[in-house]
Amino acid sequence: MHTFSEKSLRLQAELSAFMDEYIYPNEKAYAEQLHQAENRFAPLPLMDSLKEKAKSKGLWNLFVPESHNQHCNHGGLNNYDYAPLAEMMGRVTWSPEVFNCNAPDTGNMEVLMNYASAEQQSQWLPPLLNGEIRSSYAMTEPQVASSDATNIELRIEKQGDNWVLNGRKWFITGAMYERTKLFIVMGKSDPENPNRHKQQTQVLVPKDTHGIQLIRPLTTLGYDDAPIGHAEIVFDNVRVPLNNVLLGEGRGFEIAQGRLGPGRMHHCMRLIGAAQRSLELACQRAASRTTFGRPLSKHQSVREDISKSFSEIEMARLLVLKTSHKMDQHGVPASVDMIAATKTTVPRLVQNIIDRCMQIHGAGGLTEDYFMAEAFNYARWCRQADGPDQVHQMALGKKVIDRFSDVQAPQPEQVS
Amino acid sequence: MHTFSEKSLRLQAELSAFMDEYIYPNEKAYAEQLHQAENRFAPLPLMDSLKEKAKSKGLWNLFVPESHNQHCNHGGLNNYDYAPLAEMMGRVTWSPEVFNCNAPDTGNMEVLMNYASAEQQSQWLPPLLNGEIRSSYAMTEPQVASSDATNIELRIEKQGDNWVLNGRKWFITGAMYERTKLFIVMGKSDPENPNRHKQQTQVLVPKDTHGIQLIRPLTTLGYDDAPIGHAEIVFDNVRVPLNNVLLGEGRGFEIAQGRLGPGRMHHCMRLIGAAQRSLELACQRAASRTTFGRPLSKHQSVREDISKSFSEIEMARLLVLKTSHKMDQHGVPASVDMIAATKTTVPRLVQNIIDRCMQIHGAGGLTEDYFMAEAFNYARWCRQADGPDQVHQMALGKKVIDRFSDVQAPQPEQVS
Amino acid sequence: MHTFSEKSLRLQAELSAFMDEYIYPNEKAYAEQLHQAENRFAPLPLMDSLKEKAKSKGLWNLFVPESHNQHCNHGGLNNYDYAPLAEMMGRVTWSPEVFNCNAPDTGNMEVLMNYASAEQQSQWLPPLLNGEIRSSYAMTEPQVASSDATNIELRIEKQGDNWVLNGRKWFITGAMYERTKLFIVMGKSDPENPNRHKQQTQVLVPKDTHGIQLIRPLTTLGYDDAPIGHAEIVFDNVRVPLNNVLLGEGRGFEIAQGRLGPGRMHHCMRLIGAAQRSLELACQRAASRTTFGRPLSKHQSVREDISKSFSEIEMARLLVLKTSHKMDQHGVPASVDMIAATKTTVPRLVQNIIDRCMQIHGAGGLTEDYFMAEAFNYARWCRQADGPDQVHQMALGKKVIDRFSDVQAPQPEQVS
Amino acid sequence: MHTFSEKSLRLQAELSAFMDEYIYPNEKAYAEQLHQAENRFAPLPLMDSLKEKAKSKGLWNLFVPESHNQHCNHGGLNNYDYAPLAEMMGRVTWSPEVFNCNAPDTGNMEVLMNYASAEQQSQWLPPLLNGEIRSSYAMTEPQVASSDATNIELRIEKQGDNWVLNGRKWFITGAMYERTKLFIVMGKSDPENPNRHKQQTQVLVPKDTHGIQLIRPLTTLGYDDAPIGHAEIVFDNVRVPLNNVLLGEGRGFEIAQGRLGPGRMHHCMRLIGAAQRSLELACQRAASRTTFGRPLSKHQSVREDISKSFSEIEMARLLVLKTSHKMDQHGVPASVDMIAATKTTVPRLVQNIIDRCMQIHGAGGLTEDYFMAEAFNYARWCRQADGPDQVHQMALGKKVIDRFSDVQAPQPEQVS
Ligand SMILES: Cc1cc2nc3c(=O)[nH]c(=O)nc-3n(C[C@H](O)[C@H](O)[C@H](O)COP(=O)(O)OP(=O)(O)OC[C@H]3O[C@@H](n4cnc5c(N)ncnc54)[C@H](O)[C@@H]3O)c2cc1C
Ligand SMILES: Cc1cc2nc3c(=O)[nH]c(=O)nc-3n(C[C@H](O)[C@H](O)[C@H](O)COP(=O)(O)OP(=O)(O)OC[C@H]3O[C@@H](n4cnc5c(N)ncnc54)[C@H](O)[C@@H]3O)c2cc1C
Ligand SMILES: Cc1cc2nc3c(=O)[nH]c(=O)nc-3n(C[C@H](O)[C@H](O)[C@H](O)COP(=O)(O)OP(=O)(O)OC[C@H]3O[C@@H](n4cnc5c(N)ncnc54)[C@H](O)[C@@H]3O)c2cc1C
Ligand SMILES: Cc1cc2nc3c(=O)[nH]c(=O)nc-3n(C[C@H](O)[C@H](O)[C@H](O)COP(=O)(O)OP(=O)(O)OC[C@H]3O[C@@H](n4cnc5c(N)ncnc54)[C@H](O)[C@@H]3O)c2cc1C
The missing domain is CATH 1.20.140.10 (Butyryl-CoA Dehydrogenase, subunit A, domain 3)
Structure with a gap:
């Protein structure tokens, strides 16, 4: 119906050629590298080389919208123009990462673009946009029905200069991945607030912060979705500075x-x-x-x-x-x-x-x-x-x- | 996605207003007129008055495509632009006829526009386009699986200056309707032709031709779809002139x-x-x-x-x-x-x-x-x-x- | 799995023979009689003759359970043994009435067997069991969601020696049928009772009682299910004696x-x-x-x-x-x-x-x-x-x- | 409906108690043993101890039908009586093996009971019935549509005193399992036979026969169904004695x-x-x-x-x-x-x-x-x-x- 923009059409042709030349022919090799990996959640060499190729061909960060086009080289793509590109990537389950377009990082980068302070952005966006690190978004908890976000129980308490986090999360996509360095964590900072949508706060938590335990990878229908995967995590008195808050206290929801x-x-x-x-x-x-x-x-x-x-x-x-x-x-x-x-x-x-x-x-x-x-x-x-x-x-x-x-x-x- | 043409948008607004003003408020009256009708297949007075209104508002023959725009006043509408208009009409089952846009006449008029001779067109198209008469398309037969058109058995034989038709049809939409004057009939003129797709011929048959018997109206799930309806018809030595053939002998398929x-x-x-x-x-x-x-x-x-x-x-x-x-x-x-x-x-x-x-x-x-x-x-x-x-x-x-x-x-x- | 009783097996054979001999061969005739009937809700002659035949063959009141076997000649059939018989009747939509086994009468007779006083039983059961009259069960109302029985609004008030009924019902199966003589009506006798399940009372109302208006037959998907049908009814100051109550005041639910x-x-x-x-x-x-x-x-x-x-x-x-x-x-x-x-x-x-x-x-x-x-x-x-x-x-x-x-x-x- | 036999009811009670006492409480342990196993296709110690318990309680070989009751202690169970027992086992995916009732061994034992010579039976049935060894049934091949058994291509040729097998099978349940010792293999011994259902022969092939290569375990939706599993297997000049034929040459179908x-x-x-x-x-x-x-x-x-x-x-x-x-x-x-x-x-x-x-x-x-x-x-x-x-x-x-x-x-x- 609507025609795609020139840019989208060009990128579709280039992406399609890239799939033909580099992705489909590597499906078997990728499966084998993963199969033989000692640690299924370590970055695969093949992925790294494919990422370099994609970057060099300009097939990189295609998800970045026009409104944030300072963060990409292609000037930004609206959702409509991005759709056929993402469709193409969907033909090979692991391929979106090759183009820095995989979940949950695209969503997380958008959160940072939209809600993070300049300082937060300058710390985390460049390595994410560059594909050096990955990130996770941590909301769901095993002990409560998390589809109702007001059930979330992880405690975020202000103690001195810090937020202190205590609780358990699971199904945190990317958290097992060795490349992942950042968690965006949602929890309750004000559980008694009569407005149930003001009780929550989100904070940025570096993965290597003391008190974080990666409990285990989770599977769905037998798949662990490695190397990105989905993790169960315990936060045991995890401390981050107050300015790691995203947008502001009570604005997590x-x-x-x-x-x-x-x-x-x-x-x-x-x-x-x-x-x-x-x-x-x-x-x-x-x-x-x-x-x-x-x-x-x-x-x-x-x-x-x-x-x-x-x-x-x-x-x-x-x-x-x-x-x-x-x-x-x-x-x-x-x-x-x-x-x-x-x-x-x-x-x-x-x-x-x-x-x-x-x-x-x-x-x-x-x-x-x-x-x-x-x-x-x-x-x-x-x-x-x-x-x-x-x-x-x-x-x-x-x-x-x-x-x-x-x-x-x-x-x-x-x-x- | 694609935007509709100005013309389509204008007609949508006009048609919508017409529905609000004349169609929805008349649904009950229409049902009652039909319910009380002596003959359920006679034209309803209400329909006739609504048709006049629609015609006077320019909401007429909206289905006519640009390629045949000599046949309408609005310059023709392509399928895309017509779609939202037809959708609107679909909100009241009987309303398409008000706009001269009902099945099977739109399809039949197209057949005439595309395949009929100039003479045939000049005889039949004007009254159809004007909504004075209606038409039927007669292919399906009760005794054979008609979804495979090569099974059709109605015989069309050349005898002197005439085609002579013998056979039985059913589910012929519109045939019961008193306003209907024309049947486009498909039958077999050359059943022994080794090419199974050259055995068929279509001819134009005025409904009042001698030998046509309307057997009965048919129902689906209890509905007779009156006044247009679906009929069973016997053709018993029905004769029409040779130049009533459509497109040519053997071209029915x-x-x-x-x-x-x-x-x-x-x-x-x-x-x-x-x-x-x-x-x-x-x-x-x-x-x-x-x-x-x-x-x-x-x-x-x-x-x-x-x-x-x-x-x-x-x-x-x-x-x-x-x-x-x-x-x-x-x-x-x-x-x-x-x-x-x-x-x-x-x-x-x-x-x-x-x-x-x-x-x-x-x-x-x-x-x-x-x-x-x-x-x-x-x-x-x-x-x-x-x-x-x-x-x-x-x-x-x-x-x-x-x-x-x-x-x-x-x-x-x-x-x- | 479980075998059917001897009696059921015998009746299955007899009913099957009856279907072959009298029902299937009469399907066309039945349809025609109904089609040509002046009044679609009058008893059909064919039905009456078939009922006589069924009665004479002992294929009558097969639904009557053992617990009520005084009401039938066959000694009663439990549900399991009745199932294959009812299945057979289901092969021809109108055939259950032939065997006095049609809805809603079987259910209504059971209500009478289970809840009616001896006097009520002796008045209504014999003609029902004999197939002379039919009955209706009137609960549903057009203006409320009747699937929640506590919504029912028809008023049943005690005035002197009478119950007085005011309200509107619809979808009352059988009410249009000329043979129908009895309505079992549910309404509210005590709408303020804090126990919402004690507000309702059921009363027996002869169909010819003053104040009952049969508004119209209703259709589903185009079918009126004549001659039994489904009716809309208005109760306008309809009076019946106090002892027409079923089971007792407040026990309707x-x-x-x-x-x-x-x-x-x-x-x-x-x-x-x-x-x-x-x-x-x-x-x-x-x-x-x-x-x-x-x-x-x-x-x-x-x-x-x-x-x-x-x-x-x-x-x-x-x-x-x-x-x-x-x-x-x-x-x-x-x-x-x-x-x-x-x-x-x-x-x-x-x-x-x-x-x-x-x-x-x-x-x-x-x-x-x-x-x-x-x-x-x-x-x-x-x-x-x-x-x-x-x-x-x-x-x-x-x-x-x-x-x-x-x-x-x-x-x-x-x-x- | 039908009641279960006394024996079945008794066994249901006993099996249910066994599930409560030994199976459900061990689900976690079983998962962990399997998870930590060096070789996922080796027998698990937990399984062996549970099998002993089941055997000692008489919950063993429950699938054996009455017609073959010499092969069990319980006198045989017909399919109807076995159904609720198998249902119970189905509540824990791996539990049927505990009772020697798992696929494909029950089917294979039946094949042996029904079609094997006395000699073949005496060699293979006792260890199978005793749960010492397991077996596989090898029919499906990766390169042809095996749902049509006449497509099967594995060659079975008579050479001197031997059958010689060449071909590839896959999805052979149990073949990976270390406990498995016997393959029942279907192949083509007479591919030119005009009767397409006489071309096939089945032979018994000990798993350790020279020329058999276990290529790999297969997964479905991410599960390998270990330790039983499903294998791809190559037969490369595999030789077995002529009297390993089952039932007779050409009777495989x-x-x-x-x-x-x-x-x-x-x-x-x-x-x-x-x-x-x-x-x-x-x-x-x-x-x-x-x-x-x-x-x-x-x-x-x-x-x-x-x-x-x-x-x-x-x-x-x-x-x-x-x-x-x-x-x-x-x-x-x-x-x-x-x-x-x-x-x-x-x-x-x-x-x-x-x-x-x-x-x-x-x-x-x-x-x-x-x-x-x-x-x-x-x-x-x-x-x-x-x-x-x-x-x-x-x-x-x-x-x-x-x-x-x-x-x-x-x-x-x-x-x-
Ligand atoms: C592969 C995968 C990756 C994920 N990645 C992440 C991640 O990166 N970060 C993260 O925080 N979370 C992640 N999630 C978790 C996901 O967001 C939650 O599973 C989801 O929000 C539901 O929460 P829950 O699992 O607690 O289910 P519950 O809230 O317990 O809901 C369970 C079920 O209850 C029923 N239900 C609930 N409410 C209603 C209702 N109103 N009406 C009818 N039925 C209802 C539904 O059937 C629902 O499926 C991931 C999940 C999966 C499967
Ligand atoms: C309301 C209504 C209006 C109609 N109006 C007209 C009209 O105006 N003029 C006219 O000529 N006809 C009309 N028809 C008839 C319609 O075109 C035919 O019903 C249709 O072509 C099928 O022919 P049939 O009824 O003979 O069914 P059959 O050809 O007998 O087919 C019956 C069924 O067989 C099955 N079947 C057939 N072939 C295959 C296959 N290859 N694979 C799997 N299943 C198959 C399908 O389930 C199919 O529904 C109308 C039909 C209806 C319901
Ligand atoms: C052919 C026919 C014969 C009948 N014969 C009789 C008769 O002889 N006597 C008589 O008294 N009645 C009769 N009825 C009426 C029938 O009993 C009612 O239609 C029925 O009880 C529902 O009441 P309603 O029509 O008022 O629907 P409503 O109560 O308005 O319900 C409408 C819909 O709401 C939805 N809904 C309601 N509650 C819930 C819920 N909790 N969760 C989810 N969805 C919900 C459902 O989709 C439901 O279908 C007959 C009906 C039919 C169709
Ligand atoms: C978990 C598992 C365990 C198994 N264990 C064993 C085992 O122990 N031993 C063994 O020999 N085999 C085993 N099999 C294999 C199984 O028997 C075959 O997969 C099956 O017979 C189908 O053969 P195929 O896979 O070659 O599919 P194909 O024959 O290629 O069929 C593929 C598909 O074609 C379609 N199709 C085929 N014919 C028709 C038709 N006439 N009409 C419409 N559609 C059609 C169907 O969709 C079908 O699914 C196992 C399979 C599974 C999944």
Whole structure:
């Protein structure tokens, strides 16, 4: 529909060529390096060399929006123009890091761009934008239902010149990764505040601060998503200076709310790519295997599965594009309806599409010989990460009802 | 995404105002006129007066494409610009006729514009475009699986100066309608032709030709779709002059193939409107009724249903728009993939959306007090009309597999 | 699994023979009589003659349970043994009345057997059991969400020797039917009672009582379910003697609760028959039509649809049987979990099965040439009648959670 | 419905007590032993001690049917009586081995009981029945679509006194396990035989035979199912004596057909247990966490999810029981319809149920802290193992169509 900008089109061509030349041919090597790694959470040499290549080709920090274009070389890309690029990266699960475009760092860098002080920015943004270090965003806790952010219990107390943190977090993406140096931590600084949305504060905590224990990596459906991974962490009297506070005391909830637009869309964009690639693989498989006297491609139910998957990908992609466009035009707050619609729809659709494509591959489809099983896991956990679908549907449902309920409701006919 | 043309935007505003002023307020009156009609297939006075109003406001023949703009006053609208207008009409099942935009006439007029001789056009197009008469397209037969057009058995034989037709058709939309004067009939003129796609011919048959018997109106899910309706018809030695042939002898299949793009999309556009209105009704209902201590709008599953419906409507609408745009840019033949994707996806989605919205209304949702039950029926039969979804998925599945199967297929790893 | 009793097996054979000899061959005649009827809600001559035949063959009042066997000639049948009989009747939508086994009368007779005084019983049961008259159960109201029975507003006031009823009901099955003579009406006699479940009273109201106005028949998905139908009714100062109260003042809610077991299961039993017959029709169709070079029966997706439908019918039937057995062994109150599970599962499954079977029939599948479209409507409204699925799921969900939540919950691992 | 035998009821009680006393309390220890194992495919000490306990309690070889009761101490259990026992074992993924009831050994032992010579039986059955060794069944090959067994390519040639095997297999469950000593291998001995079902032969191959290379373990959705696992294997000039043939040359297909009944049902039985346990966990979670002011157990959509899951488990369990009963009464060949219906229905239902239960747990539900994620994987691969659902639906669909298509098909009405 809308055409992409010249810049986006050019970058799409360059990224596509890069994928062909450097990424797909390295999938096997990457899997092997990870498989053989002593420490699955150490940076992989292959990743580092690919990052250098991407940087040298100008395929770097593509997520940076125009509003923050001082932080990139390409002048900034709006969400709409970034979408097809992120989709392409989604075709290989680990490839976004190659372009410094991986979760959760893109979201974290945006938080810093939007909410950090100049001093904080100058300390943390350059190495993040340069891909030297990685970061984590630590909100979820194992002992409470964290989809309701007001349940968060980690204590952040002011003691003298310090914030003192005590509590337990889990599912902290990136925290296991050796390259990660910074945690953005949300906790309760004022648990008795009658305004439940003013009790929270966010602080910047260097990962090597005394009192931080990395308990263990967590898995989803058997995957540890190494080397980035998801960690359980204990904060045991962890102390950071008072000026590590982000935005200001009691404003943690506000940041949490603001953070979530683009990051969620990036997941959806990448999932489109994952689905599209799965579909292509399934087509190749269907064309090349034969059962009961005919190629799979001629079994009518296989055709229906391919047809459905194609159609659903089209719809999912269009939804992502419309939402991206709305964010570009009207900002995140005005777009929360479309963001919620997209976030609660695309991962589930993509999970089902990949499920079908795996099935067409037979037993092999479930293995690591193909990228589908891992992509399936990715789609599955996106129904939970950044808040479970149900909670977003609660908010969106309310909003839609409110929007239309003032219209005059027709009453059941009263004939008499 | 793409913006609509100025003209489309203006017409949207005018059509919306017209709906508010003349259509919604007349829904009850229309239902009553139809209910009390002696003959359910006679034109309704209310319809005629509304048509005059629409014509006088310039809301007439909105479906006419730019390529045929000699046939309308507005200069023609491409599919993309027409989509939001058709959607609006879809909010009231019977309203498209008010604007001379109803099925199957829009499709039939296009057939005439594209395939009829100058003489045929001058005879039939003006009264059709003027809304004086209606037309039918007669292909499907009760005794064969008609989704495979090569099964069609109605005989069309050349005898002297005439074509002689013998056979039985059913599900011929519009044929019961008293206003209908023209049938476009497909049959077999050359059943032994080794090329199965050259056996068919289409001829123009005035409805009042001797030998035509209207057997009965047919219902779907209990609805007769009066006054337009769907008829069973017997052709018993029906004779028409040789120059009533359309395009040429043996070219019936070609026309059948060409006919189907815009008509299918028009159904989908209208279904979006039907779904959207159902959603709005459901929101109003949810806001106004209370069970077990809370308004329906606060029961979480109601919110999830509303949220899902909103999201699915967004996707369906975008799919229709993309397909329309592709048709505008590249023509129907190049767009058959997107047309099939849309045709096999939207009616099913809309059926489910309306099902949910009816449920939120309780028992009343199933009645004729609301337009939902009839719209549900419309969505259901669109999964069959213009060819069942399965047949389109067969074709689309094949096409998608072919498209991607030449790509180098990754093989299961062969470690040794 | 469990074998059916000798009696049930014998009756199954007899009923099956009766269906073959008298019901299937009369389907067309029945449809025509109804179609041509001046008054669609008058008893049909064909029905009356079939009832005589059924009575003479001992296929009468098969629903009567052993506990009430004084009311039938066959000694009573428990729910389990009745299930296959009701399933058979479900194969022809209108056939249950032939055997005096139709809704809502079976449920109403049970109410009378269980809650009516001897005098009330002797007045109303004999003509009902004899099929001379029919009855209605009037609870739902158009202006409130009636799935929460405490919302009911119809006023029942004691004035002198009378109850005086004022209010509006709708969706009262059977009320339009000329044969119907009795309404069981639920209303509020004590709206200020702090116990919200003691505010309601039920009274017996002869249909011809002064002040009752039959407003109109209602349709669902285009069907009026004539001659039994569903009516909207106004009660305008309707007076009945005080001893027309059922069970006692303030005990209306208690009756409403007790009424619902067997009636709901009867719907589900019949729906199994509807689904089974649809499947059989689809098989016949698939075997007899050919598209694209092969019979439908060889298109893989048709086989998958048939296979799924077969499997789902098996499951649905087993669920009904288990629930019936539980009711026989432990009574209705102890079986509410299984009743809710069945009631919220079977109609939806059956709706989908019939949807698939209609699709295999092409356009014809949606018409009244087959019984499927009407059966589809039946399945659809069973998701709403006797309370919407959501409300039963609310109760069952709560019950299941309570049952298992006392078990020791494993906690997320706390490694440290 | 049917009651279980006294023996089954006694064993259910004993097994349940055993699970409580020895299995659930050891889940964490088992996970840790496996996690820390140098070789994930070596037998675990904990498993060995639990096996001793089970054996000493008489909870051993419970799968052995009455027809082979010489092979067990309990006199044999029919499928119906075994079903609730297998369900119980399914509550802990690794527990079936504790009772010598795990796949693929139960299926393999049955093959030996049914098809092996006395000599072959005396060599292999005692150690298998005693749990000393394990076995594998090797049919699937990576380079062909193995769901059509006639595609199998591994060559089995007679050379002198030996069969010589050359080819590649994969997804051979158990082959990685150190305890496994026997492979039952299917291959082609007579590829030119015009009867495509006589080309295959099955031979017994000791795992340590020269020429066998274990290439690698395979994963599904990230799980390696260690220690049993699934292997890729190369057979490179592997020689075994001629009398290692099973049943006879050219009879491999016959064995493959006969093998599959009980094994498939055992998977389904265990999956019911997995679903049931997931449901119980979800209930506990819903009762113990709170979001947005109410416990999860009061959010209506959570209740609906629980209600649906409960209902589906009931249906799935009943389907398994009916099929088991039919197999007991009429044998496997007469039960292929019900076996196919169960095999193609239960895994998919269970996958969805577990998906919902994981979602209710938040992010934690996807981890190994709960057994759900692994059980989800089990359900997913059961849609592929023992033949993909589509192939069984193909066969069942054909069978059902044939069954009903001889019935007189009603024709569309021909009014004239
Ligand atoms: C792979 C992955 C990566 C993640 N990365 C991070 C990260 O980097 N940093 C971080 O802080 N967190 C991260 N998370 C955690 C994620 O944000 C949380 O899982 C999510 O917010 C839900 O919190 P919870 O897990 O505590 O679930 P809960 O809050 O306990 O919710 C559990 C379930 O309850 C139900 N539920 C809750 N409320 C309602 C309602 N109103 N109506 C109906 N149902 C409801 C839903 O089914 C929901 O799924 C990650 C999660 C995953 C899976
Ligand atoms: C409301 C309505 C209006 C209509 N209006 C018109 C009209 O105006 N003019 C007109 O000519 N026709 C009209 N039709 C008819 C419509 O075009 C046909 O119904 C349609 O083409 C299918 O033909 P059929 O009904 O003969 O079904 P069949 O060809 O018998 O097909 C029946 C079913 O078989 C299955 N099937 C067939 N092929 C395959 C395959 N390859 N793979 C898998 N499954 C398959 C599908 O489930 C399909 O639904 C209308 C239909 C409806 C419902
Ligand atoms: C064909 C038919 C025959 C009938 N026959 C009779 C009859 O003979 N006598 C009689 O008295 N009644 C009859 N009924 C009416 C039936 O009992 C009611 O429709 C039903 O109880 C629901 O009441 P309602 O229609 O007022 O819907 P409402 O109570 O307004 O409910 C509407 C919807 O709200 C939603 N909802 C409500 N509560 C919740 C919740 N807690 N959580 C989530 N969602 C919720 C559901 O989606 C529900 O469908 C019949 C209905 C039909 C369709
Ligand atoms: C965990 C696991 C354990 C296993 N254990 C064993 C074992 O111990 N021993 C062993 O020999 N094998 C084992 N298998 C392999 C299993 O038996 C095969 O995967 C299965 O038979 C399918 O063969 P395939 O993988 O070659 O798929 P293919 O035959 O290539 O089929 C792939 C897909 O094609 C489609 N398809 C095929 N035919 C049709 C059709 N007619 N209509 C529509 N679609 C069709 C289906 O979607 C199917 O899933 C195991 C598999 C798994 C996942």
